Amino acid sequence: MTIKAYGAHAGDQPLEAMDITRRAPGAQDVQIDIAFCGVCHSDIHQVRAEWAGTLFPCVPGHEIVGYVSAVGDAVSGFKPGDLVGVGCIVDSCRHCADCAEGLENYCDGMVPTYNGPSADAPGHTLGGYAEQIVVDERYVLRIRHPEAQLAAVAPLLCAGITTWSPLRHWQVGPGHKVGIVGIGGLGHMGIKLANALGAQVVAFTTSESKREAAKALGAHEVVVSRNPDEMAAHAGSLDFILNTVAAPHDLDAFITLLKRDGTMALVGAPATPHPSPGVFNLILKRRSLAGSLIGGIPETQEMLDFCAEHGIVADIEMIRADEINTAYERMMQGDVKYRFVIDNASLTSAGTL
Ligand code: NAP
Ligand code: ZN
Ligand code: ZN
DSSP: OEEEEEEBSSTTSOOEEEEEEOOOOOTTEEEEEEEEEEOOHHHHHHHTTOSTTOOSSBOOOOOEEEEEEEEOTTOOSOOTTOEEEEOSEEEOOSSSHHHHTTOGGGOTTOEESSSSBOSSTTSBOOOSSBSEEEEEGGGOEEOOSOGGGHHHHGGGGTHHHHHHHHHHHTTOOTTOEEEEEOOSHHHHHHHHHHHHTTOEEEEEESOGGGHHHHHHHTOSEEEETTOHHHHHTTTTOEEEEEEOOSSOOOTHHHHTTEEEEEEEEEOOOOSSOOOOOOHHHHHTTTOEEEEOOSOOHHHHHHHHHHHHHHTOOOOEEEEOGGGHHHHHHHHHTTOOSSEEEEETHHHHHTSOO
């Protein structure tokens, strides 16, 4: 089936309206009419070919929510009309140790929602800046939030799970002092989730203008990281830091803030590397520097259910598909509170956008 989408034909080209095709649902497939799609900074890295290996045409988008419009004969978990989500993963090998543990995100055969290998035209996966997507039910998530919150649920499918997974893995909870670095799409979810898990949350931002806003998100303290005195006040005091910054920066400034045995997990994935941190800063306090990649399907469902139970959604600014290039420019300036979400109806209603 031919549908409308928004994507780019080359890394140095703006995104534009395009027609793409989706397969008819196979026996295990769920066909989803996409209502909304969040805009992740990874979309920018990938579609602008800042990361290696972008396949064109590139249709980004892996924070997908919508309604089931058809299911294959063998689908048991979903029916037309169901409210569902699709995150960063649409397939994996299904038999390795990672898949068996529900950590499909670490499977060597993981197929990302866009820019992954596919038997469907054009030979690679195309993401959620589109009217529709067809996904094997194993990788489809159930949404239990009220329907009215659907647009604000979309960012949970990447920003939510990418912060939830490390917070859970490093067992953040009551009695922990946790730093969240970079208050963008991921960071603002990190604040909300760490707060809901019972931690003492310190937000680190380069933007003075986010000082009060970060408190409203659930940060108990906010530090403007450009201010050395404010940073020094937290030296050696944090159990865990989640670093979401999308650009290279001095990691030592944050490692110094960890307690003995503390860990900083990097989730931000800048196109060029961070300057290497000092070894002594790690060994003298047995500190760890770690990384974390999105999350598996079962933990994504766990996160969605936790958020539904606790009334947690993203803070969003809705845009039309044809506003995406401006939205990218604003994200590059840190000018978004805190996630752009595309109203996918704009793909259809604008006709020839
Ligand atoms: P975003 O909404 O653009 O937020 C990034 C934040 O980083 C900014 O709001 C800003 O916060 C801070 N920042 C400080 N200096 C910056 C600079 N020079 N350039 C850009 N940002 C700067 O991005 P996001 O969607 O949260 O994604 C953040 C990073 O995580 C990206 O690199 C993305 O590719 C990556 N990511 C990784 C995973 C994973 O699985 N590991 C998953 C999703 C995304 P302040 O204004 O508060 O300083
Ligand atoms: Zn993402
Ligand atoms: Zn696998």
